[in-house]
Each structure stands twice: as structure tokens, then as C-alpha cells.
Amino acid sequence: MKSPSATLLAEVRTFRQNHPEVRYVDLIALDIPGHFYGKRYPVEMLEKVAAGSPLKLPQNAVLLGAQGGLFKIGDYCFNDGDPDANRRLVPGTLKPVSWESQPLGQMLITSDGTEAPIEFEPREVLARVLERLHHKGIHPVVAFELEFYLFDKKLDDGLPQFARDPLSDDADDQPNLHIERLSRFSDVLEDMAQTAKAQGIDITVITAEIGPGQFEINFGHCDDGLRAADWAALFCRSTRGVALKHGYRASFMAKPYLQFPGSGMHVHVSLYDGAGNNVLAAHQQQPLRHAVAGCLALLPHCMPIFSPNHNAFRRLGGTVNAATRASWGFEDRDACVRIPESDPRNLRIEHRLASADANPYLVLAAILAGLEHGLETRLEPIAPLNEDRSSGTDFPVDMLDAVRAMQHQSVVRDKLGAEFVDVYCENKRQDHLAFQQEISAREYRWFL
Incomplete structure (x- = not known):
């Protein structure tokens, strides 16, 4: 060797x-x-x-x-x-x-x-979580899905403009899921896919999403969590570069338009033992319930990871499939934690809360920490949305509240590392305060 x-x-x-x-x-x-x-x-x-x-x-x-x-x-x-x-x-x-x-x-x-x-490097944080799970005989298989918007290359007074339809040169300003959008933008999308594959990224499904100029890219399921997060990170870089080459801007910004859906990072996770058996499917899927409960328990304390900036909190609620409370459900896209229909071998959770501009290493680390916590403590989840549409627990919807909820939570500090949590929370607090240090035109209109 x-x-x-x-x-x-x-x-x-x-x-x-x-x-x-x-x-x-x-x-x-x-x-x-x-x-x-x-x-x-x-x-x-x-x-x-x-x-x-x-x-x-x-x-x-x-x-x-x-x-x-x-x-x-x-x-x-x-x-x-x-x-x-x-x-x-x-x-x-x-x-x-x-x-x-x-x-x-x-x-x-x-x-x-x-x-x-x-200790606070994102890839190192995920590496520690994965190493701990491997020592326990648990091996995650992970697949990311990323949504993004295409904009015109030129901004209008700093504001994004709709991408131009290359066939008609009109603005692609109609929200839809039509397959024709994939055809109209096939040149740039094909280049994005082939460039990603050249980077070693396993690209699978491409979808035209609901927002104007919005698309989703799915990655293959990967039995190396670090590599899966590497793929997500590298895809963002290459996609932005390819878009500029074609005369567009590609953005993973969480909520570029208030009136249209935001862009999310969906993460599918299944867990296997050393013999290749699906841990979540054992004992009439009782471990699945524990894992879901652990995810929901830690979710309110990991919001600075799932919504890493002021704009990302705008994505929560008010539009299609964006949860406002920590919830779960079978085949339910309104839930933070969705259980897709599958056979026992492929039983998994789909964590849908994170914004597309979140750090993929940290998002996966937080999800795995929640799964681990639930399996360790044998927590039982709240009712799924399929049984009770009002089921769910509140989570912070403001960065400063979210940082306070995260920084002193003992399980999060234990699972992700106390030094990382302190550094990350202070970074987010300072970033948020710096963002506030600018008077917008709206403030002058309202208060001058």
C-alpha cells in the first residue's frame, strides 16, 4: 500500500x-x-x-x-x-x-x-463527528440537494435581475416547474453538470424549481460524509464560475426574492452498521423514531448553522415547503425532517431546513449530532404532521436569539465541540451586528 x-x-x-x-x-x-x-x-x-x-x-x-x-x-x-x-x-x-x-x-x-x-475549522468539526460515529459502528450515507437561482450578469442598482431566456431574450420572470426551462437554459446547465463531474462530483437529477430562474441539482448518495460535503462546497464554486462564463450570475442566496421561494440545502442521511444493515430500519423502525427525535431536539439550538445569515431567516415560512417550526412527517415536504418513501434498505431522513448558502460541513455535522443524540438517549418524537398538522416545536427566527440558544446548549457543545461553538456563535453575532451598521434607503423613507 x-x-x-x-x-x-x-x-x-x-x-x-x-x-x-x-x-x-x-x-x-x-x-x-x-x-x-x-x-x-x-x-x-x-x-x-x-x-x-x-x-x-x-x-x-x-x-x-x-x-x-x-x-x-x-x-x-x-x-x-x-x-x-x-x-x-x-x-x-x-x-x-x-x-x-x-x-x-x-x-x-x-x-x-x-x-x-x-478545532473550529468546518471540515474538522465534521471529521470529528464522523470519527465518533465510526467508533460506534455507525456509517452514514449522505446525499445533498442544492437549490440556486440564475440572474442576469448585470445588477440593477445593486439588485438582481431575472435571467434572460436565451431563446427569446425575454426575462425568465414566470415561476414554474416546466421542463421547458431546462431546455431553454440547457447550455449553461449542461456546462454546470459536466464541470461538476470533471471535479469528481456525482451529479444526478436536475430540476427546474418554482422560482423564476431557480433550479435544483441532486448529488449521488455517498458513503463518505466528508466527500459528500466536499461535493456540495465545490459545486457552489464551479457553478458560480460557469454561470459567469455564460453571462449569468448563479447565487445560492437563501431568499433573493420575497415573493418567490427561497433556496434550500436538503440533506438525505441513512445510517448503516458494519455489516451493511440499515440501522434506522431495525426493530420496526424504532431507531428511526429516536433519530428523528434527536434531530428535532437539537434543531432549535443549531439554527445559526442552518440559517447562517440575516437573509437566510427570511426564507423560513410564508412560501412553499419552508417550515416555521421543528416538525417531521412521512412524505411531507412541509416538515423540517421528512421521511421519504423507501424500502427498508434505503430508509433515511431528509433534513430540509438549511438554506442553500449554509456551510455544508457544519450542516451535516449538526444533523449527524442530532441523529446520534436521539439514538443514544432513545428519545421519542412528537407527533408527525401526517397525524397532527399543528405538531411542531418553536425555533429561533432571529440571529441573536439563535446564537443565544446555541452557545450554552450542553449537547451541542459536547457533540460539535465547545471551542467551535463559542467561536462560531461569536462570529455570527459579530457578522449580524456588522450587517446592521448601515442605514438603508427604507429607513430614511420611514423615519427622516
């Missing part, structure tokens, strides 16, 4: 042979708000890193706010000297970039698996 460095070195050398035109490779990782940060490396230097040379980036790059600024969080950022922290290359993620004007490559990097992983 090859050593990790030998495997990585072979990957880099094969890439260089297949793509001799590529001179630089972007080494990228996801920060807390879900943005990629990193460095552009000459490809020959990448070969040295693959062979074992250290790869270091500032630790506090993970803490950047939504606009890239640094907040004082405990001793981080301003009292710690801004230290470097080791990263490693993620095997299998070195791929060509086709949407830039020059030949490039990209490769994921992470601190998980290093000698001193960063």
Missing part, C-alpha cells in the same frame, strides 16, 4: 502529465461563513508539498466574516499573533478549472488529519 505522500505525489504528477498547460493550482478550504480561502501555488511547488513539504496558512483565515473582515473572538485574531497552522492536501481533489480565463487547477486543503487540527 502506498504511503499518503506517495499517493499524493502520484496524483500531482499524473495531473501535470495530463494538463501540461496548467501552471498554477488554487489550494482552497471553506471558512466559517462558507467562502473559500487559500493560496495559488505554482504547480511545481505543489509537487513538493505532496512529497511532504509543510503547507501552512494563517489559522485565523477560518474566522473571516461574511465580508472577509476579522472579528475579535476571545484571544483569536488580535491577541494571538495571527499564527500559521498546518494544512494538508485532500487526496483525489486535484482537478482542472475550466471556467477561468487561464488554465488553472484547484485542490482542497484541510487541517483535519494534521498533527494539530484547527
Whole structure:
């Protein structure tokens, strides 16, 4: 068996042979708000890193706010000297970039698996949850679904404009689910799908959604939770790049239009034991009930993860299939936790609450923590919506309330890590307060 460095070195050398035109490779990782940060490396230097040379980036790059600024969080950022922290290359993620004007490559990097992983790095948070489940003999299989909008490339006084229909040059301003929309936008959608596949992402179903210019992409079920979240993160990056190449903007913003549905991140999760048996289906599906109950119990305390910004809270309620309370149901898209119809082998939950711009590593970590909590404590869920349409428990619908609900919840701190929870909550609190530091035109109209 090859050593990790030998495997990585072979990957880099094969890439260089297949793509001799590529001179630089972007080494990228996801920060807390879900943005990629990193460095552009000459490809020959990448070969040295693959062979074992250290790869270091500032630790506090993970803490950047939504606009890239640094907040004082405990001793981080301003009292710690801004230290470097080791990263490693993620095997299998070195791929060509086709949407830039020059030949490039990209490769994921992470601190998980290093000698001193960063406790609040999103990928490391998920890695710890998965490792704990694996030690318990539980192996998740995961599939993400992501909704997004296409807009015209040009903004109108900073506001998005409807995507132009390439056949008629009219605005695609009619909300519908028509298959013809897939045909009208087939060039850009096909490029998005093929580009994603070139990144190693298992793309399956493409759907025209209800909102004007809104689409949904489904990914294949994956037995590696980290890879499944990698796919979701990388898809967002490549899709935005491909859209610009075609004269559009692609956005995973949670609620770009008040009058139309928001964009969500739906996550399907099933759990298997070491023998390949579906844990949720055992004992007349009693573990499924426990898992659902655990998800619902932690959901109100993980809202800053599922709705990571001010706009994401706008998505909750008031439109199609967007829950306003923590609820569950069989084949019910109004529920936060939906149980799709399936055979026992494929029995799973579909967690539907997160917004499309949420951090996929953290969303999956929070969902798995809820499942684990329910299985451990054998919780019983509230009535499903199929039995009681008013069933559900309240969750915070404001960022500051959500942060308070998350920060001191003992189970969340235990499952996701106390250091991560403190850092994440303060990051969200500071981001929210910074967002408020601008007087809008509406305020002048109302109060001047």
C-alpha cells in the first residue's frame, strides 16, 4: 500500500502529465461563513508539498466574516499573533478549472488529519463527528440537494435581475416547474453538470424549481460524509464560475426574492452498521423514531448553522415547503425532517431546513449530532404532521436569539465541540451586528 505522500505525489504528477498547460493550482478550504480561502501555488511547488513539504496558512483565515473582515473572538485574531497552522492536501481533489480565463487547477486543503487540527475549522468539526460515529459502528450515507437561482450578469442598482431566456431574450420572470426551462437554459446547465463531474462530483437529477430562474441539482448518495460535503462546497464554486462564463450570475442566496421561494440545502442521511444493515430500519423502525427525535431536539439550538445569515431567516415560512417550526412527517415536504418513501434498505431522513448558502460541513455535522443524540438517549418524537398538522416545536427566527440558544446548549457543545461553538456563535453575532451598521434607503423613507 502506498504511503499518503506517495499517493499524493502520484496524483500531482499524473495531473501535470495530463494538463501540461496548467501552471498554477488554487489550494482552497471553506471558512466559517462558507467562502473559500487559500493560496495559488505554482504547480511545481505543489509537487513538493505532496512529497511532504509543510503547507501552512494563517489559522485565523477560518474566522473571516461574511465580508472577509476579522472579528475579535476571545484571544483569536488580535491577541494571538495571527499564527500559521498546518494544512494538508485532500487526496483525489486535484482537478482542472475550466471556467477561468487561464488554465488553472484547484485542490482542497484541510487541517483535519494534521498533527494539530484547527478545532473550529468546518471540515474538522465534521471529521470529528464522523470519527465518533465510526467508533460506534455507525456509517452514514449522505446525499445533498442544492437549490440556486440564475440572474442576469448585470445588477440593477445593486439588485438582481431575472435571467434572460436565451431563446427569446425575454426575462425568465414566470415561476414554474416546466421542463421547458431546462431546455431553454440547457447550455449553461449542461456546462454546470459536466464541470461538476470533471471535479469528481456525482451529479444526478436536475430540476427546474418554482422560482423564476431557480433550479435544483441532486448529488449521488455517498458513503463518505466528508466527500459528500466536499461535493456540495465545490459545486457552489464551479457553478458560480460557469454561470459567469455564460453571462449569468448563479447565487445560492437563501431568499433573493420575497415573493418567490427561497433556496434550500436538503440533506438525505441513512445510517448503516458494519455489516451493511440499515440501522434506522431495525426493530420496526424504532431507531428511526429516536433519530428523528434527536434531530428535532437539537434543531432549535443549531439554527445559526442552518440559517447562517440575516437573509437566510427570511426564507423560513410564508412560501412553499419552508417550515416555521421543528416538525417531521412521512412524505411531507412541509416538515423540517421528512421521511421519504423507501424500502427498508434505503430508509433515511431528509433534513430540509438549511438554506442553500449554509456551510455544508457544519450542516451535516449538526444533523449527524442530532441523529446520534436521539439514538443514544432513545428519545421519542412528537407527533408527525401526517397525524397532527399543528405538531411542531418553536425555533429561533432571529440571529441573536439563535446564537443565544446555541452557545450554552450542553449537547451541542459536547457533540460539535465547545471551542467551535463559542467561536462560531461569536462570529455570527459579530457578522449580524456588522450587517446592521448601515442605514438603508427604507429607513430614511420611514423615519427622516
